Amino acid sequence: MSENSSSPIKPVQMNQVSNWDFETDVAIVGFGGAGSCAAIEASDAGAEVILFEASSDSGGSTALSSAEIYMGGNGGTRVQKACGYDDSSEDMFNYLMAAAGPQADEAKIRAYVEGSVDHFNWLVSKGIEFKDTEYKQRAIMSMTDDCLLYTGSEKAWPFRELAKPCPRGHNLYIEGDNGGPLFMKIMTENVHKNGVQVEFETRALSLIVDDQGAVAGLVVRQNREEKYVRARKGVVLCAGGFIMNEAMVKRFAPFLLAGNSPIGNPGDTGSGILMGMGVGAAAINMHEGFITLPYYPPSSLTYGIFVNDLGRRYINEDCYHGRVGYFSVAQESKRIFLVFSAEDFQDYQTNSYLGAEVAGTGDTIEELEGELGLPAGSLVDTVQEYNRFAAEGKDPAFNKSAEWLKPITAPFAALDCTPGRGVFVPVFTLGGLDTLPSGEVLDLEGKAIAGLYAAGRTTAGIPRRGQGYSSGMSVGDATFFGRMAGKAAAAN
Amino acid sequence: MSENSSSPIKPVQMNQVSNWDFETDVAIVGFGGAGSCAAIEASDAGAEVILFEASSDSGGSTALSSAEIYMGGNGGTRVQKACGYDDSSEDMFNYLMAAAGPQADEAKIRAYVEGSVDHFNWLVSKGIEFKDTEYKQRAIMSMTDDCLLYTGSEKAWPFRELAKPCPRGHNLYIEGDNGGPLFMKIMTENVHKNGVQVEFETRALSLIVDDQGAVAGLVVRQNREEKYVRARKGVVLCAGGFIMNEAMVKRFAPFLLAGNSPIGNPGDTGSGILMGMGVGAAAINMHEGFITLPYYPPSSLTYGIFVNDLGRRYINEDCYHGRVGYFSVAQESKRIFLVFSAEDFQDYQTNSYLGAEVAGTGDTIEELEGELGLPAGSLVDTVQEYNRFAAEGKDPAFNKSAEWLKPITAPFAALDCTPGRGVFVPVFTLGGLDTLPSGEVLDLEGKAIAGLYAAGRTTAGIPRRGQGYSSGMSVGDATFFGRMAGKAAAAN
Numbered sequence: 001m002s003e004n005s006s007s008p009i010k011p012v013q014m015n016q017v018s019n020w021d022f023e024t025d026v027a028i029v030g031f032g033g034a035g036s037c038a039a040i041e042a043s044d045a046g047a048e049v050i051l052f053e054a055s056s057d058s059g060g061s062t063a064l065s066s067a068e069i070y071m072g073g074n075g076g077t078r079v080q081k082a083c084g085y086d087d088s089s090e091d092m093f094n095y096l097m098a099a100a101g102p103q104a105d106e107a108k109i110r111a112y113v114e115g116s117v118d119h120f121n122w123l124v125s126k127g128i129e130f131k132d133t134e135y136k137q138r139a140i141m142s143m144t145d146d147c148l149l150y151t152g153s154e155k156a157w158p159f160r161e162l163a164k165p166c167p168r169g170h171n172l173y174i175e176g177d178n179g180g181p182l183f184m185k186i187m188t189e190n191v192h193k194n195g196v197q198v199e200f201e202t203r204a205l206s207l208i209v210d211d212q213g214a215v216a217g218l219v220v221r222q223n224r225e226e227k228y229v230r231a232r233k234g235v236v237l238c239a240g241g242f243i244m245n246e247a248m249v250k251r252f253a254p255f256l257l258a259g260n261s262p263i264g265n266p267g268d269t270g271s272g273i274l275m276g277m278g279v280g281a282a283a284i285n286m287h288e289g290f291i292t293l294p295y296y297p298p299s300s301l302t303y304g305i306f307v308n309d310l311g312r313r314y315i316n317e318d319c320y321h322g323r324v325g326y327f328s329v330a331q332e333s334k335r336i337f338l339v340f341s342a343e344d345f346q347d348y349q350t351n352s353y354l355g356a357e358v359a360g361t362g363d364t365i366e367e368l369e370g371e372l373g374l375p376a377g378s379l380v381d382t383v384q385e386y387n388r389f390a391a392e393g394k395d396p397a398f399n400k401s402a403e404w405l406k407p408i409t410a411p412f413a414a415l416d417c418t419p420g421r422g423v424f425v426p427v428f429t430l431g432g433l434d435t436l437p438s439g440e441v442l443d444l445e446g447k448a449i450a451g452l453y454a455a456g457r458t459t460a461g462i463p464r465r466g467q468g469y470s471s472g473m474s475v476g477d478a479t480f481f482g483r484m485a486g487k488a489a490a491a492n
Numbered sequence: 493m494s495e496n497s498s499s500p501i502k503p504v505q506m507n508q509v510s511n512w513d514f515e516t517d518v519a520i521v522g523f524g525g526a527g528s529c530a531a532i533e534a535s536d537a538g539a540e541v542i543l544f545e546a547s548s549d550s551g552g553s554t555a556l557s558s559a560e561i562y563m564g565g566n567g568g569t570r571v572q573k574a575c576g577y578d579d580s581s582e583d584m585f586n587y588l589m590a591a592a593g594p595q596a597d598e599a600k601i602r603a604y605v606e607g608s609v610d611h612f613n614w615l616v617s618k619g620i621e622f623k624d625t626e627y628k629q630r631a632i633m634s635m636t637d638d639c640l641l642y643t644g645s646e647k648a649w650p651f652r653e654l655a656k657p658c659p660r661g662h663n664l665y666i667e668g669d670n671g672g673p674l675f676m677k678i679m680t681e682n683v684h685k686n687g688v689q690v691e692f693e694t695r696a697l698s699l700i701v702d703d704q705g706a707v708a709g710l711v712v713r714q715n716r717e718e719k720y721v722r723a724r725k726g727v728v729l730c731a732g733g734f735i736m737n738e739a740m741v742k743r744f745a746p747f748l749l750a751g752n753s754p755i756g757n758p759g760d761t762g763s764g765i766l767m768g769m770g771v772g773a774a775a776i777n778m779h780e781g782f783i784t785l786p787y788y789p790p791s792s793l794t795y796g797i798f799v800n801d802l803g804r805r806y807i808n809e810d811c812y813h814g815r816v817g818y819f820s821v822a823q824e825s826k827r828i829f830l831v832f833s834a835e836d837f838q839d840y841q842t843n844s845y846l847g848a849e850v851a852g853t854g855d856t857i858e859e860l861e862g863e864l865g866l867p868a869g870s871l872v873d874t875v876q877e878y879n880r881f882a883a884e885g886k887d888p889a890f891n892k893s894a895e896w897l898k899p900i901t902a903p904f905a906a907l908d909c910t911p912g913r914g915v916f917v918p919v920f921t922l923g924g925l926d927t928l929p930s931g932e933v934l935d936l937e938g939k940a941i942a943g944l945y946a947a948g949r950t951t952a953g954i955p956r957r958g959q960g961y962s963s964g965m966s967v968g969d970a971t972f973f974g975r976m977a978g979k980a981a982a983a984n
Contacts, residue, residue, distance in 0.1 A: 009772065009936050102746040158824045247938065251776055251926065254594040274936055278772075280501065284743055287779045312889050332650050378888050385873075396870050397804055434743065444501050444766055446739065 007206060008271045009278035012219055014210045020217070021227035024050040024197070026489045027218050028236045029204040029272060032060015032265075033067075034456030034478040035238035036187035038439075038486030040126065043194035045490035047233060051196055052220050054203040054267050058188040059181070061240055061264045061428075061457070062475055066141040067179035068151055069479065070462075070472035072168035074117040078124075079147045079170060082132035087166040089113050094163035095154060099468030103285055105460070111437035112462050112480055119480050120170070127186045129173035138299035140321065140353070140471065141179075142171035152470025156319040157399035169472040183475075202227075207235060207275050207452070215279060215451035234451045234489035236439065238482060241429040241457030242270025243289070252286040252431065258329045258419045259291045259427025264457075268428070272458035276433040279452065280443040285460040286431035290469045292325030293417050293425060294353040295338060301348070302404045304340030305386055306417070308333035311369065311378025313386070316400040326466040329419055335359075336417040337372055339379065341409045355424045359416035368412045383408055428474075430466070432459040439485025453489045455482040499698060500763045501770035504711055506702045512709070513719035516542040516689070518981045519710050520728045521696040521764060524552015524757075525559075526948030526970035527730035528679035530931075530978030532618065535686040539725060539982035543688055544712050546695040546759050550680040551673070553732055553756045553920075553949070554967055558633040559671035560643055561971065562954075562964035564660035566609040570616075571639045571662060574624035579658040581605050586655035587646060591960030595777055597952070603929035604954050604972055611972050612662070619678045621665035630791035632813065632845070632963065633671075634663035644962025648811040649891035661964040675967075694719075699727060699767050699944070706942035707771060726943045726981035728931065730974060733921040733949030734762025735781070744778040744923065750821045750911045751783045751919025756949075760920070764950035768925040771944065772935040777952040778923035782961045784817030785909050785917060786845040787830055793840070794896045796832030797878055798909070800825035803861065803870025805878070808892040818958040821911055827851075828909040829864055831871065833901045847916045851908035860904045875900055920966075922958070924951040931977025943984070945977040 026042045028035050031053035043049045071077050073089035080087050096109045124130070135146035142149050151169030153159045172179035191198065199222065208217035208228070218229040242248045243262040248270045250257060262268070277283055295301055305313050306324060308331045315327045328336050337359055348354075360371030369379040387407035389395055395405055419425045433441050433454045440448040441459075455461075456478035463473040518534045520527050523545035535541045563569050564577075565584035572579050588601045616622070627638035634641050643661030645651045664671035683690065691714065700709035700720070710721040734740045735754040740762045742749060754760070769775055787793055797805050798816060800823045807819045820828050829851055840846075852863030861871035879899035881887055887897055911917045925933050925946045932940040933951075947953075948970035955965040 007937070102749060251774065251938075257594060277936055280770075282743065285779070287777070310888060310891065375888055381877075381888070396802060396867055396873070399802065444769055445499070446743075 008274045011207045011209045011279050014208050014216045017208060017228045019228065020230040022050055022229040024048045024229070024231055025233040026236060026486070027052065027229050027231035028238060029218065030060060030238035030240060031058040031198065032238060032240065032456065032478070033062030033183070033187070033475050034482035035060065036184065036191050037479045037482035038236045038238055038455060039191050039196045040187070040194055041483045041486030042490040043196050045487055047490035049196045050229065051191065051198045052202045052204055052218070053198065053200050056200050059184045059265070061268060062478065063180045063184040064265060065180040065475055066171070066177050066471065067183040067475050068141060068169040068171050068472035070151065070168050070470055070476035071116045071120045071170050072166060073113045077117050077120040077170065079130050079132050080166070083134040083148050085166050087168065088164070091163040091166060092116065092168065095159060096462060098159055098162045099152065099470065100462070100464040101468060103288070103464035108437050108462060112477070115480060122483070126190050128183065130170055131173045134167065135171065138296060138302060140294055140296065141177050143176055145173050145175050147171050147173065151320070151472045153320040153323050155401060157316055157401070169470070204239065204271065204275065207279050209279055212450070213279065215449060231451070233492040234453050236485045236489050237272035237276060237433070237454040237458045238456045239272030239458050240264060240268040241432065242268060242273060243428045244268040245270045249429070253289055253429055255287065256289040256291055256427050256429065259425045260419070261424055261426045263426045263428040268457070272454065273432050276441055276452065276454060279449060281441045281449060281452070282434045282444050283432060284434045285464055288430040288465055289427055290322055290430060290466050291329055291425060291427040292322040293328055293423060294321050295324065295417065296321065297351045298346040298348055300344035300346050301338060301340055303344050303406055304338050304408065305382070307337050307339055307379065307382060309335045309374065311374040311382050313382060313398060316395065316398040318401045318404040320470060322469040323467050328417060338415045338417050339368065339383070339408065340413060342411040342413045345413060353424055354415070355422055356415035356417050357422055359414045361411060361413045363410050365412060368414060372414055429457065430460065430463055432457060435459045437481070437484060438488040439481055440488060451492070453485040455485040500766045503699045503701045503771050506700050506708045509700060509720045511720065512722040514542055514721040516540045516721070516723055517725040518728060518978070519544065519721050519723035520730060521710065522552060522730035522732060522759070523550040523690065524730060524732065524948060524970070525554030525675070525679070525967050526974035527552065528676065528683050529971045529974035530728045530730055530947060531683050531688045532679070532686055533975045533978035534982040535688050537979055537982035541688045542721065543683065543690045544694045544696055544710070545690065545692050548692050551676045551757070553760060554970065555672045555676040556757060557672040557967055558663070558669050558963065559675040559967050560633060560661040560663050560964035562643065562660050562962055562968035563608045563612045563662050564658060565605045569609050569612040569662065571622050571624050572658070575626040575640050577658050579660065580656070583655040583658060584608065584660065587651060588954060590651055590654045591644065591962065592954070592956040593960060595780070595956035600929050600954060604969065607972060614975070618682050620675065622662055623665045626659065627663065630788060630794060632786055632788065633669050635668055637665050637667050639663050639665065643812070643964045645812040645815050647893060649808050649893070661962070696731065696763065696767065699771050701771055704942070705771065707944040723943070725984040726945055728977045728981050729764040729768060729925070729946040729950045730948045731764030731950050732756060732760040733924060734760060734765060735920045736760040737762045741921070745781055745921055747779065748781040748783055748919050748921065751917045752911070753916055753918045755918045755920040760949070764946065765924050768933055768944065768946060771941060773933045773941060773944070774926045774936050775924060776926045777956055780922040780957055781919055782814055782922060782958050783821055783917060783919040784814040785820055785915060786813050787816065787909065788813060789843045790838040790840055792836035792838050793830060793832055795836050795898055796830050796900065797874070799829050799831055799871065799874060801827045801866065803866040803874050805874060805890060808887065808890040810893045810896040812962060814961040815959050820909060829906045830909050831860065831875070831900065831904065831906045834903040834905045837905060845916055846907070847914055848907035848909050849914055851906045853903060853905045855902050857904060860906060864906055921949065922952065922955055924949060927951045929973070929976060930980040931973055932980060945981045947974040947977040
């Protein structure tokens with residue numbers, strides 16, 4: 001066989017393959033959220049499917065997540081309706097477009113919104129349960145079995161002016177942060193029920209292309225042997241992102257190196273993206289990622305203010321933590337502090353994810369300012385102005401919502417939220433293969449590559465910017481477009 | 493011939509080429525700043541060189557620029573020394589690293605700094621003249637024949653704290669904005685003097701690769717015929733960036749669509765980048781570009797303040813216009829205004845590049861605030877605080893330098909600097925092929941592709957961020973690394 005067969009980048013020529021170890025209609029790489037949904041849809045459509053997974057079990061990064069799923073529009077999902085929300089597709093569309101900013105993929109967002117309630121119903125039909133209740137706290141995830149919650153910046157400026165706010169995060173019917181494993185357990189059952197052949201501990205090495213450059217199969221490594229997979233209808237790459245590949249992050253998304261806690265599974269090495277690029281696919285949005293300071297719980301810290309080393313605010317603190325985190329990391333500042341009334345510290349020490357140290361305290365802001373080493377008068381001015389307006393429920397500087405405005409009062413305290421100083425900075429990638437809503441992978445000229453599909457974080461999907469992220473966008477995107485890719489491959 | 497030979501992306505296999513129309517050691521694509529310097533160095537090293545240029549004359553985007561060249565360090569260039577600056581390599585290195593931020597290519601910056609005075613001397617040896625004088629105004633370019641000027645944010649916070657400021661922009665010895673054509677005239681003379689064969693009106697179509705994937709030549713179109721070029725030592729891609737390729741900008745750098753005036757020549761279609769990617773090269777930093785609001789001259793407008801539609805400042809206005817422009821375009825704001833004392837309007841109407849309309853005037857800030865439609869009290873608060881500190885030569889909020897601080901006084905005026913409302917927003921790309929300091933092009937695994945070199949805006953070079961740009965970085969980078977690529981190809 002070709003000496004290049006072990007490189008993910010260099011495809012193997014089909015005419016060099018002497019025999020097939022596996023033959024199927026659709027070969028899927030990666031048994032996470034995207035891959036499982038692709039397998040279910042492809043097999044539901046009558047295709048023969050083999051799913052290849054490098055690790056010993058299903059799950060991928062979806063199983064490690066909370067598996068909140070971002071859904072709505074179309075008048076609302078069953079849960080949204082039960083909770084009194086008649087979410088419009090226009091509002092959901094406008095929110096997602098604003099969240100993705102100039103990088104928005106309008107066609108994908110349109111498809112995602114239009115299919116969103118169908119997607120909810122499909123998940124329910126596959127056995128995923130959602131409780132018809134709302135989790136009303138400002139939280140990163142539901143800590144009960146309640147379903148519906150705000151998981152982004154929908155209620156925060158400027159988004160609230162661009163789209164009527166509505167909660168769209170759907171948490172599974174299970175106590176606490178256990179949605180991911182449950183989601184993957186149910187999806188895995190469906191995959192098996194559908195008769196999909198699953199090959200665990202089998203790593204995809206490279207694609208196989210025919211004379212015309214169409215993808216015809218896959219080389220995998222199983223039991224220390226290279227095996228050849230013929231995929232008559234197509235290969236679907238659902239192999240995750242690249243946050244575990246430090247060299248690739250450094251090269252394509254160096255801003256994300258400010259993060260210290262890669263969120264993902266060990267397989268998120270970018271191999272799916274590289275395999276795609278190796279057959280001519282375009283990778284886009286490669287610089288972007290989710291990078292955050294998860295500064296709540298306790299939600300009471302939202303009453304505080306983030307300041308840089310000039311003692312100045314830079315964001316409305318009621319945004320989703322991912323947006324606050326993005327702008328915090330992007331500050332030209334040696335230090336980032338969260339300044340708050342000590343009473344709002346609450347259960348920080350037992351329930352916070354942040355891990356930030358108390359950087360200073362004071363009975364006066366002058367005292368705190370000194371302890372933080374901020375320029376004389378800087379924090380005093382900032383807090384004075386903030387308090388003056390907060391007392392009236394206003395924040396003319398950054399439009400923080402009245403709900404989270406109250407004067408900061410003595411005794412005062414501050415957390416050191418500077419990345420690199422002990423604080424937890426989770427991070428994952430948002431760049432990948434450019435795909436159509438159908439999951440077809442596009443080449444550098446914008447044409448679909450025959451026989452190649454992708455979904456999940458192997459692609460650039462709905463979420464395109466750390467500053468516009470909402471929890472549930474990635475699992476939502478992976479599962480929705482995983483289904484589309486499975487359908488399209490089966491119909492090829 | 494292969495039906496794919498007319499695609500820039502799909503390389504032609506060498507074994508399908510039946511005869512060579514041109515044979516040479518080094519084939520260079522593009523006769524701008526990078527290509528001319530590559531050709532001179534390669535031929536100086538004894539290599540046979542053919543230079544292919546799609547248009548009818550030399551020049552590229554360098555001829556359209558001011559051809560300021562960013563040079564210094566090593567104790568200073570001849571001009572820096574004559575003007576009393578003993579520029580240190582460490583300061584130049586630190587400035588360039590800070591300017592490029594997380595995207596910095598340390599090895600390239602190191603090579604560029606260490607070779608910078610040599611580069612100055614080399615240019616002089618080739619006939620480029622620089623006058624030993626300084627242009628002391630805050631300006632986008634020297635409007636006299638004076639040479640040395642600040643062309644970036646060296647004196648502005650935070651850079652001034654990270655590296656001792658020093659002017660490094662070197663303007664050619666010619667009155668006004670005429671450096672680009674003069675630079676290319678002299679470089680073109682050198683190319684001819686060196687006996688380099690030049691083929692004008694000859695478009696590079698695709699690379700030719702051998703069985704091992706090494707680049708062996710080039711397909712070009714000349715007189716409506718495809719011709720085959722054998723390059724024994726290598727091909728050097730100096731074909732510019734991709735700002736003229738709207739589809740490519742939309743796909744890879746959508747933020748730049750906020751610009752309305754692409755800076756470049758019609759050949760900046762990304763063809764060099766695509767040719768490289770087609771043989772497996774990695775393209776990096778593709779989302780970035782230079783995007784600006786050139787709001788001076790008159791430099792007196794630097795005494796003004798930029799505010800968003802909350803009536804709040806967001807930047808120290810004494811930064812280079814490219815940095816102010818970047819942060820202005822990045823604001824989540826429907827409108828951007830430059831507010832100033834009417835006396836600082838000066839010769840705006842005859843000498844400004846900006847083209848911004850006067851959005852409002854007032855004998856009081858309240859009146860101006862109303863005319864601009866800003867929230868009641870917002871601009872009043874901002875100007876009050878700004879003036880209070882400016883009177884003391886301080887700007888605790890954004891650290892604008894004392895040199896540009898004075899209270900804003902009646903009568904007041906504001907310019908509408910919102911992109912999309914008539915204002916001039918020049919833009920070009922800063923992403924491209926990943927190369928070594930030698931110009932060798934790297935593949936997706938980080939290995940050099942045999943026979944392939946690149947320089948100029950076909951590559952990701954020294955300038956990596958709009959927010960960190962200094963005039964002269966791009967021509968500096970193109971000419972310096974053009975030379976390195978020419979040398980390396982000749983030595984291959």
